Amino acid sequence: MTDAPNLTDHSPLIAVLVIGLGLAFIFGTVANRLKFSPIVGYLLAGVAVGPFTPGFVANKSLTLQLAEIGVILLMFGVGLHFSPRELLAVRRIAIPGALLQVAVATLLGEAVAWLIGWSFGTGIVFGLSLAIASTVVMTRTLQDRHLMDSERGHITVGWLVMQDFITVLALVLLPPLALALKGGHIEASALLRALGFTVLKLGGFVAFMMIVGRRVIPWVLHYTAHTGSRELFRLAVLSVALGVAFGAAELFGVSIALGAFFAGMIMSGSQLSQRATEETLPLRDAFAVLFFVSVGMIFDPLVILRQPGILALSIAVVLIGIGGAAYLIARWFGYPLATALFIGAGLAQIGEFSFILADLGISQGLLPDRARDLILGTSILTILVNPFLVAAAERERRPEPAAAETPREKPAEIAPTALAQHAVLVGYGRVGHLVGEGLKRMEIPFVVIEEARDVIETLQREGTEVIEGNAATDRVLKAANIAGARLLFVAIPEAFEAGQIVEQARRSNPELEIVARAHFDAEVDHLLKLGASEVVMGEREIAHAMLDHADRVA
Numbered sequence: 001m002t003d004a005p006n007l008t009d010h011s012p013l014i015a016v017l018v019i020g021l022g023l024a025f026i027f028g029t030v031a032n033r034l035k036f037s038p039i040v041g042y043l044l045a046g047v048a049v050g051p052f053t054p055g056f057v058a059n060k061s062l063t064l065q066l067a068e069i070g071v072i073l074l075m076f077g078v079g080l081h082f083s084p085r086e087l088l089a090v091r092r093i094a095i096p097g098a099l100l101q102v103a104v105a106t107l108l109g110e111a112v113a114w115l116i117g118w119s120f121g122t123g124i125v126f127g128l129s130l131a132i133a134s135t136v137v138m139t140r141t142l143q144d145r146h147l148m149d150s151e152r153g154h155i156t157v158g159w160l161v162m163q164d165f166i167t168v169l170a171l172v173l174l175p176p177l178a179l180a181l182k183g184g185h186i187e188a189s190a191l192l193r194a195l196g197f198t199v200l201k202l203g204g205f206v207a208f209m210m211i212v213g214r215r216v217i218p219w220v221l222h223y224t225a226h227t228g229s230r231e232l233f234r235l236a237v238l239s240v241a242l243g244v245a246f247g248a249a250e251l252f253g254v255s256i257a258l259g260a261f262f263a264g265m266i267m268s269g270s271q272l273s274q275r276a277t278e279e280t281l282p283l284r285d286a287f288a289v290l291f292f293v294s295v296g297m298i299f300d301p302l303v304i305l306r307q308p309g310i311l312a313l314s315i316a317v318v319l320i321g322i323g324g325a326a327y328l329i330a331r332w333f334g335y336p337l338a339t340a341l342f343i344g345a346g347l348a349q350i351g352e353f354s355f356i357l358a359d360l361g362i363s364q365g366l367l368p369d370r371a372r373d374l375i376l377g378t379s380i381l382t383i384l385v386n387p388f389l390v391a392a393a394e395r396e397r398r399p400e401p402a403a404a405e406t407p408r409e410k411p412a413e414i415a416p417t418a419l420a421q422h423a424v425l426v427g428y429g430r431v432g433h434l435v436g437e438g439l440k441r442m443e444i445p446f447v448v449i450e451e452a453r454d455v456i457e458t459l460q461r462e463g464t465e466v467i468e469g470n471a472a473t474d475r476v477l478k479a480a481n482i483a484g485a486r487l488l489f490v491a492i493p494e495a496f497e498a499g500q501i502v503e504q505a506r507r508s509n510p511e512l513e514i515v516a517r518a519h520f521d522a523e524v525d526h527l528l529k530l531g532a533s534e535v536v537m538g539e540r541e542i543a544h545a546m547l548d549h550a551d552r553v554a
Contacts (some may be wrong), residue, residue, distance in 0.1 A: 012059040015152040037387030046296020067294040071288030072260040076241040079264020104325040105131030127359035134351020178364035205252035314378040323348025334511030345393035349382040414479040423487035426471040432491035472500035490516040495523035506531030
């Protein structure tokens with residue numbers, strides 16, 4: 001009599017999906033019930049199915065590959081919320097900010113190495129590994145808090161993209177550095193050629209996406225949409241996301257995360273970008289969960305007992321040193337306290353790129369295995385702590401009116417409106433456009449506050465009065481004569497930014513009628529507490545309209 005086949009041996013893929021996702025669901029539900037981020041539960045599920053705990057051990061290779069699909073879809077979704085213009089808009093802080101932060105981390109890594117007795121080269125790799133925040137963790141945080149389209153969301157993602165570029169360059173420079181530290185001879189010309197070739201490949205990828213991808217990707221989407229097949233459209237979106245990410249890694253040496261981000265960013269210019277987001281959302285969330293499970297799998301809990309002092313020091317470097325550096329850099333560039341705290345808290349964790357740098361350091365003889373264990377332990381513990389840091393940072397909600405985009409430049413003068421007893425409309429997206437058309441029909445004078453340059457130019461051509469700037473700042477609201485207005489429509493989708501605007505406007509004009517929008521009941525309560533007169537939740541209004549129709553025909 002033969003034994004029944006073991007599912008985990010003959011179908012490891014199914015075993016990983018069933019047990020990995022099942023445990024992630026259970027642990028995530030418990031974490032959510034305890035008011036923790038579900039990410040904490042996903043990480044603990046990974047520890048449970050990892051090789052360092054008893055019981056079932058998931059296939060590590062399969063889990064990592066499935067997790068990479070999650071990374072691709074997650075970063076593709078992030079790109080769909082961005083346009084090249086929005087990425088360039090934050091370059092003044094993202095580029096120098098990321099460079100300064102990595103420099104600080106490298107110095108701190110050298111300090112730790114000196115205390116432990118490690119070599120100079122070990123300190124460099126250790127510091128670089130502690131410098132690179134997890135793109136997946138941060139973007140998931142932004143999505144969970146509906147901050148992807150906010151100013152802080154744009155800054156953070158721009159910062160992370162710059163860190164990805166730095167990582168690619170570091171991966172090129174580490175092998176010759178290892179050779180030099182071992183006393184080997186390095187041709188300066190050969191090193192410059194390697195570095196130049198890498199920069200050329202990075203530039204080639206960006207140019208290819210901006211020139212070719214910008215034409216081909218939207219065309220593919222529109223062609224598929226005209227077939228009328230939802231299934232084909234979904235396949236087209238997934239093929240573009242996975243294909244560009246894979247091609248970026250294989251042909252240009254760019255990370256799959258960066259490749260997927262650029263694919264989404266190029267697609268964001270298409271009118272079908274919203275539909276693309278909706279089609280990939282279920283798959284994205286499921287596979288992204290497996291990323292956190294895979295991180296939990298590589299964590300050995302015993303490292304806490306074996307190296308408690310050094311582990312605590314490494315965690316302090318990430319949470320206090322690197323997170324604090326990001327906070328100070330953001331403040332130095334003139335951003336409000338709340339924004340700087342959020343950036344510092346969000347970047348105070350390390351993830352996937354740290355593992356890649358650590359593995360390369362070990363293969364080149366620069367990093368001992370003991371250091372990799374420290375990096376892995378630091379990663380999972382900082383990721384566990386990160387949701388609490390971000391939540392604490394978000395409590396500082398009061399905007400600082402004097403904040404400008406960069407303190408080294410004098411803010412541009414804003415021409416104030418001459419309107420009085422008028423309406424102020426913040427945001428001119430789909431909802432704002434409909435509100436604006438309604439105000440025109442009702443012959444109510446209004447002024448629009450908008451940040452998107454292309455929207456501003458369109459409004460100006462149409463003869464609509466518009467003020468460019470962030471409506472949460474006092475000078476922009478003053479330019480819109482909020483004190484003399486009778487109506488304020490906050491039509492932007494981000495509840496956090498909307499809350500800042502509502503609070504600021506209510507202080508300026510206690511009699512003002514403020515109407516805002518929200519997606520969830522918690523957002524409705526939040527905006528009402530800050531001073532909104534009425535908060536409209538789209539889903540609720542749709543349900544009311546359906547019931548009204550049913551009542552009329554019944």
